[in-house]
Amino acid sequence: MSTVTVEASNLTRVYGGREAVSDVSFNLNKGEVLGFLGPNGAGKSTTMKMITGNLAPSAGGVRICGIDMIENPKEAKALIGYLPESPPLYRELTVDEYLTVAARLHGVKGAHVKKAVERAKERCGLTEMSKRLIENLSKGYQQRVGIAQAIIHNPMVVILDEPTVGLDPIQIRDIRALIKELGGEHSVILSTHILPEVEIVCDLVQIIHKGKLVFSGGIDVLKQQRAGNKLLLGLAHPPAQEALLAIEGVVAVEAAHDGLLRVRFNEGQSPAEAIVQAAVSNGWGLRQINPDQTSLEDVFVQLTYQEAA
């Protein structure tokens, strides 16, 4: 079916003998939001530049809705809206003038330009800034103009490189809502290093490290990985470890921070109830029992540094 919007195959980019991106492949379907994660210099922006045709890949190829970026760059680029790392703004123009230029360059037909500009402004909350010079806007508003520019021609694929950088919390919330909304009818690729953001807006996650994909899959897979089989236990009078290990399902006990104990158990078993019962009948003085969630950061660090370890 033609629901595949972005098809990257074996993308490789070599800079002076060093592979900045190597062998990155993925598919994206219509209506999906893909989050690109990775430490600084991992190759996120390079990958995005290759997808948008700003950089020629050393090997591999990109197809947008089945159109090859290298063979038919014009047709492929018409389907993409791109916000690079630093928003490409002509600072001497007003918001209206700039968006009009953007609409025309992206092939919006003369009669529809005005409507497209209005719609983009509305979606990005820029209506009141129409007549202001871009130069005089705050960083957050400039970022919004950048996003407006990327969605003005209603592209099939929207590619945003760190869209929420420099925005205040309310604006970030608005932009996230906008990205979710975009995900309904377009495909969205966004890069970020804010992990909760990925959890909130993305359906798919790819973690890229040193130019290689180290994780690629649904956001639920990542969430599962993070839940883990651990309990955090706070006891006023902790017993000997053997007593805890005797409870069914418990496989290990270790000391955690603040005098808490971390209890590992077998997958599929849930010893929490048994632990509470034992604590009550033996007078261990239970004051806290929690599932011990690895933060997304930990998962991220695990994934990106497992090679180094």
Place this chain on the structure above:
Amino acid sequence: MIFNIVRKELKSLFSSPMGWVVLALLQFVFGTFFLIGVDQYFQTMSGAMRPEQRIGITAFVGQNVFGIASFVMLFAVPLLSMRLISEERRQQTLTFLFSAPLSITEVVLGKFLGLVSFLSIVIVFIAAMISSMNLWTEVDFGYIFSNVLGLWLLVASFSALGIYVSSLTSQPVVAGIITFIALFALLILDHFLAGDPTSTMAYLSLMRHFEPFSRGLLDTKDFAYFILFIITFLTLTIRRLDADRLRG
């Protein structure tokens, strides 16, 4: 699509004081020289000059104005062309153009035509100014046409070189200075080599090819020179920008 880039370039020029100031100053300079030319014509021609030595007012005033125009453009064009690509590179707005459904050729041609159309405004004003003498006397329109065409080709060549230099750097000022020096060298090349008129180097001089136009002579040889000059530098610019995409 090229037209959209031309429009964008003109909008950029006129949305800052730059475009207006340049237009006003150029017009002031040319207007002054036009006035001086008309004034001097009567002084010179009413004097003790023999009739066979007298020249028409079009040639006399035209020489004055077009002579200074080719010289002033030497300063004006680098000022305007230096920002075309280097500024976009510095502000990282080139991505905006490259992500749009346009080929690099269209981007470069659009920028070139944008600048040339801006400069054409100046040239049209000059032509209108000199033609206005037609109200009182008979003007040699052939002479004006050949001069305007020559000046236009000269200015377009300046612009092509300016765009190429601008694509090499991300510092507009550096681009401006290099363009100015390169143009200056090309203009006075034949002065250095005046002793040897057959020298190939002297043949490359822009002034040497502009000079027949200013005498009212249209020569395909000079046409070809300017057209080749423009095509060469535009092609180099396209190749330079394409290298950005390939080498990153």
